[in-house]
Amino acid sequence: MFKDITIGQYYQTESLLHSLDPRVKIVGTLAYIISLFVVDSFAGYLVCALFLIVMIRLSNVPVGYIVRGMRAILILLLITMAFNLFLTPGETLVKFGFLKITKQGLAFAVKMAIRLSLLVIGSSLMTLTTTPNQLTDAIESLLNPLKRLRVPVHEIAMMMSIALRFIPILMEETDKIMKAQIARGADFESKNLIKKIQSLVPLLVPLFISAFRRANDLAMAMEARCYRGGAGRTKMKPLVYQGRDQGAYFILLAYFCICVALRLLPLPFLV
């Protein structure tokens, strides 16, 4: 059941997107997220969506796999839509008692839904095509200038990489413990809220114990190999930009300019 959540997971395959420098992908994802907030017309969202579709095609990740990951945020999406739909003031379209749907509310709710979906798919595309190790390497390299300000960049990157590494492990562990308790008659599908919370105890207690045990083992193993933090540490695979990475930066820049232009130019046909 946890296997259904694809957000934050790496999808192993070969593609242009997989082979890009992770720094490009982080910067690109940030630019994409910002672009979603720059544009505010349906035409603008169309451009954003098209860009994303091309990226998905370039990533070789099956569309079905990405869409399945969206199920995890479906509820969040619906709640956001409901709030925007009913609570935006403006021209009334329909009225149910004290609730009313306004024209502005409808437009805003649809835009929010599109924005949120694109945001989630866009950022999960980054994690789907980049291993956690690459990600943290890239973050460490991008944050490097902050070292001058005595920000512990290496330590932050190391903590992130450990946390990311532990996500699949803990998911697997949860799956295992859950199955073991189901084999002892546990019922995790009860509709009753109190029962549901009670049924979590046999899951969470073993899970925490196992997380602490693993953390302890890892600390021991790092110490045994004389880990001393980042000073003087070199990389086995240093990040070096290739030609295609520069090309990717150029495309990103072009895309971003189009988004800004769509916002600034008063084109009459844009809603």
Added chain:
Amino acid sequence: MTDTAEVTGLTDETELTGLSDTGELAGLTVTAERKWTAMGITLENVSYVYEQGTAMQTAALQGISLEIPDNQFIGLIGHTGSGKSTLVQLLNGLLRPTSGRVLYNGKDIHEDGFDKKALRANVGLVFQYPEHQLFEVDVLSDVMYGPKNLGLDEATCKKRAIQALENVGMKEKYFKTSPFDLSGGQKRRAAIAGVLAMNPRILILDEPTAGLDPRGRDEILGLISEMKQKLSMTIILVSHSMDDVARYVERIVVMGHGKKVFDDTPRNVFKHYIELEDLGLSAPQITYIMNTLRDYGMDVHTDALTVEEAAAEILRAAKRQP
């Protein structure tokens, strides 16, 4: 390799007759009746694929047909990754086969309206490293968790839990200690008791000796075979080591690369010790000794399972020789 239907006919009596020198299968006539009563678990051409439709797709099991009758001691052997753990999770309905059917007492367990909870009480599964599932404040309450989930009243749960703890040889002074204060071997016993307290008719233990020292291993294996004798239920002992199971079980199912390779009495399976090596397994050490003796020209039968049997056979051969 014999087919499943024949092996199903193997009962305790067969094990006794099986001790004769020939090691041939007796009891083929029982087969037909057994099939019709259809007690226990039946797998019909079951396959299982993990993460179907993704790049990580793994075919863990392919076309497995298997009968698990009542009251039999079965060893399920295979190299790491051969699909043993996947197979046992299919047996109590934790996983749903990608294709094929799983029947319990003749009924498809994935049909609508089938009582899965009752199935899980009847088919108890002890996972690998079962001590990782302990969570209660004391050992007794932890063992009572299973029976409680079955909706039994407090007194019955307690009675069953105490019984189960006694059956795994847990001393009463530990009943009220925290399970996390126990030693490794004791924890494992407590966890096994947690499943035993549900009174299963079929008990499956997935690598119950993993991570134990040789002494703990022998203790757990001894305990399991004791339980088999005392509680007359089917026990499926999963292991990657033939030496672990050879002396205890009456039937061995060998898995290799997601397929069932052998399903027969230990004696007959060990005759294939060369093929077993290709699967990353080995016959018990005793089989190698006897085969080596025979290669050196000693007139011994090579199907001894234990050191005692081997010693008797060697003495007998020595007497026969001039």
